Amino acid sequence: MVTLLKIRQEFVEKLGEIYDPEEAKTLSQIAVEAVTGWNRMQQNIQLQTALDKEVLNALYDILQTLQAGKPIQHILGHAPFYNMDFKVNQHTLIPRPETEELVEMILADHEGQKNLKVVDIGTGTGCIAISLQKHLSNATTTALDVSSGALEIARENAQRLEAKIDFRCLDILEWELSFGEGKFDIIVSNPPYITQSEMRDMHQNVLQHEPHTALFVPEEAPLLFYDYIADFALSHLAPDGTLYFEINQYLAEETKALMLKKGFSTAEIYSDINNVPRMLKAAL
Numbered sequence: 403m404v405t406l407l408k409i410r411q412e413f414v415e416k417l418g419e420i421y422d423p424e425e426a427k428t429l430s431q432i433a434v435e436a437v438t439g440w441n442r443m444q445q446n447i448q449l450q451t452a453l454d455k456e457v458l459n460a461l462y463d464i465l466q467t468l469q470a471g472k473p474i475q476h477i478l479g480h481a482p483f484y485n486m487d488f489k490v491n492q493h494t495l496i497p498r499p500e501t502e503e504l505v506e507m508i509l510a511d512h513e514g515q516k517n518l519k520v521v522d523i524g525t526g527t528g529c530i531a532i533s534l535q536k537h538l539s540n541a542t543t544t545a546l547d548v549s550s551g552a553l554e555i556a557r558e559n560a561q562r563l564e565a566k567i568d569f570r571c572l573d574i575l576e577w578e579l580s581f582g583e584g585k586f587d588i589i590v591s592n593p594p595y596i597t598q599s600e601m602r603d604m605h606q607n608v609l610q611h612e613p614h615t616a617l618f619v620p621e622e623a624p625l626l627f628y629d630y631i632a633d634f635a636l637s638h639l640a641p642d643g644t645l646y647f648e649i650n651q652y653l654a655e656e657t658k659a660l661m662l663k664k665g666f667s668t669a670e671i672y673s674d675i676n677n678v679p680r681m682l683k684a685a686l
């Protein structure tokens with residue numbers, strides 16, 4: 403007889419090489435919830451319940467794939483973000499909790515405002531654009547990405563979550579060729595910002611399974627995307643508009659200095675819940 407408690411212990415034990423015990427425990431809970439439908443509280447009550455063969459087989463399949471380094475979100479095909487479920491695959495970055503804080507900040511800044519024009523640069527799964535479009539009143543949202551594979555998923559997510567977004571496949575490094583005159587009240591981006599040297603400290607499952615175009619920048623130009631997006635914002639931000647970035651924690655001051663050098667009148671760094679400098683807000 404294999405109980406829920408036993409299988410959860412097995413997850414922690416077998417995943418010990420890749421994940422720390424707390425992460426492994428969370429993964430076991432996510433897997434059990436996906437297979438049985440029991441949320442974490444229900445699982446705590448069912449710890450001594452014997453699992454039937456079908457459930458066990460499904461859990462062992464997930465465990466094996468996790469041991470091979472595949473992220474749980476890719477195994478299940480979706481990830482939570484801002485109380486919604488987003489489809490993910492090999493073309494999209496898995497939405498991160500830190501990015502929810504960026505969305506939270508934008509929504510708090512614009513509470514009660516209507517008819518805002520928003521653009522999300524490097525949309526991936528569409529998580530930022532869709533969350534903003536769902537929570538801002540009557541906004542017009544554009545979202546772009548250079549990856550057609552990511553855009554396909556973003557479109558699917560928007561349709562399923564009933565968010566009307568204008569998706570465009572374009573390279574922000576060539577925005578001058580592809581963007582018209584329109585002005586935006588909110589320009590937001592979580593662009594690629596990890597340098598090659600930071601790659602060394604990264605989890606193998608991120609390196610092997612998440613798209614490198616979503617993550618990495620050249621060592622010699624770590625602020626490449628901030629540079630181009632700042633120029634884009636200088637010509638496409640409405641006079642009272644705001645530019646929001648998720649930033650590389652190790653380059654926060656440099657990113658701020660770049661914004662001020664470009665001519666923004668304010669540029670402020672904000673820390674996330676773990677007290678890590680994570681967001682930057684700039685205005686003209």
Ligand SMILES: C[S@@+](CC[C@H](N)C(=O)[O-])C[C@H]1O[C@@H](n2cnc3c(N)ncnc32)[C@H](O)[C@@H]1O
Nearest residue numbers: 497524525526547548549573574592593594616
């Ligand atoms: C860090 S991911 C962010 C994804 C999503 N916004 C999120 O927060 O989860 C960066 C995104 O930028 C896109 N990207 C990379 N280079 C780009 C470029 N030159 N122009 C437009 N998008 C680009 C990637 O495909 C990826 O989806």
